[in-house]
Amino acid sequence: MTRGKRDLNRARAQVSFFLNGTLTHVSGDDAFMTLAEWLRKRAMLTGTKIVCAEGDCGACTVLRAFAPPGIASKRKPTFIAVNSCVITVAQMDGSHLVTVEGLKVDGELAPAQTAMRACHGSQCGYCTPGFVMALTGVIEKYAVIDRKTAANALTGNLCRCTGYSPILDAAEAMEPSAKHQLAGRYLTAANIKKLRDNTKGNLLIVDSEARIFKAPDNLADACRFMAQSSSPRIIGAATDIGVQINKGKPLGMYNLSLQNIADLYGVHIGRSSIYIGARVTLSDVREIMKKPIPEFAKFLDLFASPQIKNAATLVGNIANASPIGDTLPFLLATDSVIHTERLVGRKLTHRAIPATEFFLGYKNLALKPGEIITFVEIPRGKSAKNLRLYKVSQRKDLDISAVSAALMINTAKSGDIESASIALGGVAATPVRLPKIERFLIGKRPTSEHITAATQMLNDQLTPLSDARGSDSFRRALVHNIFNQYVHDVFGSPA
Ligand SMILES: Cc1cc2nc3c(=O)[nH]c(=O)nc-3n(C[C@H](O)[C@H](O)[C@H](O)COP(=O)(O)OP(=O)(O)OC[C@H]3O[C@@H](n4cnc5c(N)ncnc54)[C@H](O)[C@@H]3O)c2cc1C
Ligand code: FES
Ligand code: FES
Structure with a gap:
């Protein structure tokens, strides 16, 4: 250099x-x-x-x-x-x-500290500053805090001796105080x-x-x-x-x-696509997606903790190149596009790479040397209403998936399937889109019988790992169950 x-x-x-x-x-x-x-x-x-x-x-x-x-x-x-x-x-x-x-002002404890003390929210105290800071973040944002809001805000905080009830009691007991408000x-x-x-x-x-x-x-x-x-x-x-x-x-x-x-913090919600810059956090992506693609916003609730999402980026999740990156099946199934820039000679050169061509092998991406991902383009798709995203992990919050999936199947007026987009994570060295299965389904009814036939076809196309999160056969069974769940969720268990 x-x-x-x-x-x-x-x-x-x-x-x-x-x-x-x-x-x-x-x-x-x-x-x-x-x-x-x-x-x-x-x-x-x-x-x-x-x-x-x-x-x-x-x-x-x-x-x-x-x-x-x-x-x-x-x-x-x-x-x-x-x-x-x-x-x-x-x-x-x-x-x-x-x-x-x-947090303290003139020796006076902040609302989260006062409430934690009053509700006996601390024993050994090692986790307590973390809880106090997470709760203070909540009270900076919301005037009234209910138990659900507090529980969601605390999914990234672990306590091993007090138990969560007194901490949630403290969250509800917090009284906002203008004197302590951090923004002011x-x-x-x-x-x-x-x-x-x-x-x-x-x-x-x-x-x-x-x-x-x-x-x-x-x-x-x-x-x-x-x-x-x-x-x-x-x-x-x-x-x-x-x-x-x-x-x-x-x-x-x-x-x-x-x-x-x-520029990399930019977001553009266009008629046909949404553009998300490389520095946009997953918390912001969740907010942005609430209207245009609510299924993705809801899915991001299961991604890590608020603390992680408040920093982590969507582009980091893509470039991390993990076969279990949670957003990747969604990006593959929606035909999203990864945009990059690099210097060729003295000129900035742009490339648009379809997500389906981006993941080449384990931790191997279609990036050229020196290339930077600048933004992601997510087509809104007329069919987003039938999009469903699934994540199976050992616990609901703050856990890495064993298998994740994105399915989007649409039927014509006749009731036959006219389009299908299916992508899976955690079943091979990369996240995968499944064009063979998609083609198989087109023209058929969205019944459990056809879905079962599709998952049987899948068996030769998947190479799931056996690791601490699940064996090969467990992951295959999960895929089968997710497909059936999808038919139930979208088509209401047709005969
Ligand atoms: C506690 C915890 C929980 C987590 N939970 C989840 C989860 O539930 N689901 C999940 O999928 N992941 C999870 N992760 C993994 C991680 O948070 C995500 O992959 C996140 O999106 C990474 O984003 P980042 O901006 O922090 O990336 P970084 O850590 O900064 O970077 C990740 C990789 O991307 C590369 N990179 C970053 N930006 C660019 C760019 N613009 N162009 C090219 N390369 C780039 C970096 O060089 C690096 O190789 C978790 C991580 C932690 C610590
Ligand atoms: S020390 Fe556990 S999240 Fe930072
Ligand atoms: S008070 Fe001991 S870990 Fe929470």
Whole structure:
């Protein structure tokens, strides 16, 4: 990699963010630490706990408000819960952060803390700061909190000694207090402006091992970095990469984060397709999809926890290339398209790759060297009403699928099947679309008999793994059951 001198001179060499209301700058090695480690070891804010270090337990929950530089003036940031154990400090550039230490006002506990104490929501207390932060995120958003809202907001927080009833009692007992409201205290116009002034232009952090973390503010610079670096790594939200760091696979030499590129936060809901930028979080995707494709929005409720979805991106799920990536069967069945950019010579070059041609083998994608996924195009499809998405996992919340599926079968006026789109995850080295089965079904009635015949045909096309989440035969049985469930859900168990 030739790191141009001009680049080094021009770029900012420190990450800037507000931490509990104080403008904070971090550079060098510290910027490569996970936020949770840095909070505890450098900022000495040990209220934030680290338990699983995998995004699974919520003990490290902090609140983050972020609006990307280019669109900060159009969208006021709000505080949302994220796991600090799986993100790096460098990714916090331009953020307003609040930890459990930042909740009290004049020595007075915040609503979530008061309610947890009053309802006996804590015993050993190790999980408590995480619960308090997740609950504070809820009260920042909703004036009234019912048990269901609280339970959904806490799916990413584990407690092993108190039991969840007192914690949910505390959630319901919280009384919003204007004095403690975080947006009013920390997201002042002066703070927002100060941070914007401190985070203009490209960010380039270099650590003592000469590792680079680059966060340019435009796509051309990002593509140039990809073209000029050897084995560069793109960092999305790092919900997957962060787990790997904690498991002993540190970041490599050339790391590119897309966090400062305003265009990649774009969303366009067109008449025939929805376009989602590479930096759009899954929580935002869920909101965006509620109207045009509600089945996908509902399905995302089963994806990870609020803390993960508040950071993780749809594009990260695609590029992660896991055969059990939950959104992939949906993207395959809807004929979605992956859009990319890369530098060819000096020119930015665009490609549109159908999702059905994107997954080549286990962790092997149809990306060319240096290529960045910029957005995903999801056709709305006249048939989205018959779309159903299924995820089977050992527990409902915050679990990885054994099998996931997307089915969309439409019938003509005659009652015969006129179109079928079927895709599965967890049954082969990649997520798969099943054109043979789709062709078999066309012209037939959507009965259990034909569906059973289709799943029998499937047997030679699937190569499911046997692992901790299920044996080969278990996964095949799941596919059969999902197909029958679909007929029941959409066609009401026809004879
Ligand atoms: C606790 C926990 C629960 C989870 N639950 C689920 C779940 O229920 N279902 C599920 O499917 N997954 C789950 N995941 C996995 C992960 O959260 C998702 O895959 C997520 O969508 C990844 O997004 P990200 O932005 O964090 O990607 P990152 O971790 O930043 O990146 C993932 C990969 O994508 C590449 N990449 C990122 N952006 C681009 C781009 N623009 N162009 C090219 N390559 C890119 C990166 O280089 C990396 O290889 C879970 C993870 C955790 C930690
Ligand atoms: S320590 Fe468990 S989610 Fe971060
Ligand atoms: S109070 Fe001990 S783990 Fe929750």
